[in-house]
Amino acid sequence: MQVEKSFTIDNKYGLHARPAMQFVQLAGKYSSTIHLVHGDKAADAKSIFEVMMLEAGKGSELFIRADGQDAEQAVQALLELLATKFDEE
């Protein structure tokens, strides 16, 4: 199964180290391959380095794609995490 969604990075500082870590940790719990696309860059959602190097600052428009059995759940869970804005101060 393949699921694709687009979203906007809305937390104050973007996908920097700590949010990237939470994102990557959550992505790692799913068996699907998950990719994030920002402009002409793509990242494996399970690699913190790749996610940080997406340059996804606040306001960036991203696009997430998951392939695999739990693709649907994975995308939903990751978007929910983004919606919490990582509880930044």
Added chain:
Amino acid sequence: MEVLKGIPVSPGVAISTAYVMGQQQPLVPSTLVPPTDVEAEVKRFSAAVASSAVEIEDLKSRIRGTPAERYIAILDAHLAMLTDERLAEEIGERIRSERYNAEHAVARVLAQYARTIEAVDDAYLSQRAGDIHDIQRRLLDALTGKKDRGVTHFPNPVAIVAHDLTPSETLSLDREKVTGFATDAGGSTSHTAIVAKGLSIPAVVGLGRATAATAGGDTIIIDGTRGLLIVNPDVATLKRYRSSQADTTVIASGLGALKDLPAETTDGRRVRLMGNIELPEEIQVALDNGADGVGLFRTEFLFLQAGHEPSEEEQFLVYLNAAGALGDKPLVIRTFDLGGDKVAGGLKHMAERNPSLGCRSIRYCLENPHIFRAQVRAILRASVRGNVRILFPMISSVEEVRRAKLFLAEVRKELQSRAIPFAEDIKIGIMVEVPSVAVAPDAFTPEADFFSIGTNDLIQYTLAVERVNEHVAWLFTPAHPAILRLIKNVVDTGNAARIPVSVCGEMSSDPLFVMFLVGLGIEELSLSPRAIPRIKQIIRSFSFQDARKVAETALTLHNAREVTSFLLKSSTETARVQII
């Protein structure tokens, strides 16, 4: 005595013996491994990852239960980086295909990652490169069998001077022994800075040559409030800092009594102290601190808070309430001082190679009349109440002022034709923050009712220094002779033409420059509301006559260091309060 200027990241003062940590990047042993040893080399890397992870876990358990605990997430992010499969794959690949030793592969791959992150056009994200350096150093130390740099075990109190401190070193600092730190590198939003602030460790970063100027054992003062590192301070400076440390609480409690007293020199020259505010709520703070009005109401929050273009009605209500809250005290509203990227919420990002010289501020407003019209209409409509003035930012040419005023005249006509009331005699001022205006202010006197000198941008544009850039931040200083002379030029021209001149920007809340500015003949300072009592106390402690002499002499000096030392010395001698 030597005074270095850097980026203040965590307030407070540390006076201690210096502990200087050597150059951060040890030489990376670079060799080629024989084909038969390649797999063993990859294993060596995996072992380094494992032992580094153990170190981080150790550090985590060490800071549990201490104030540093809330930064554990930073260490978790480091763990996630260490164990990132992409990193293992890429390093394994380097070792296998190019037969690099593990040290070389680690240094190369992580340096590449750090460079990529550093180049990101987002100040916050780009500073995460510091975390990558942290991982890199940890892995290299594990590979070369080096122990940590020992920032944890000091027998006596020290202040650390280092090229850079990694976030995890900062987290592991022994608060009993480490009184503060100063670094050559670093920026204001790095994790190192954030941790220092959170743990109340006085810290200054981006000093450029702190390690070069300091020798181990030197006495140093780290002034994390003003961003100074003072190496081998003279007796007077040391005494001043020592007593100011002791007096801080006394002064703070005594300042409240000043609220209703005028900011007046001992020989009776009155200075108006206005508040710089960003949010309407701060008006009350300004009044509580005894402000004579609001000299700078930044309006950008309307965009940033709402996330969309604020309507005329929204703005009208904000301005009207603000004017009402101030009664007949002036409210100077500065029109939007934004880059095009921010206005459009980051979506319609205009690719400008040099945004601070690009289409921003008044330029952007003139290019986007619907935005500008809504704001100008809202300000004019609000001017029926209180004492509203309008201020145009980033003016660089007379033509811009004329265009902005023409625009204002058209809006007035519109309002008149619809019988909407507004103050006919609203005062129009310009920000003097571009050198072209500060050099030739007489060209602008016929066009403006008042001048407001924006020192932050004036310094940036005059000295060609971006203050948030750690590599050049040490060059950013109001004490540069060029800045002092430009300000004098504007004040003299304004006074001759009977145009009020005020100074906003951080220079006006810096105790060091008060005497100079007042001595130049400035009658109005606009500053952060909480700084008002302190500045008032200083103004009340010297005479205008003395201040004039100080200003005169300061203007003859040739470099920022001389100016700083002179102002420090003369303000403390003449003014009876401690300047620092």
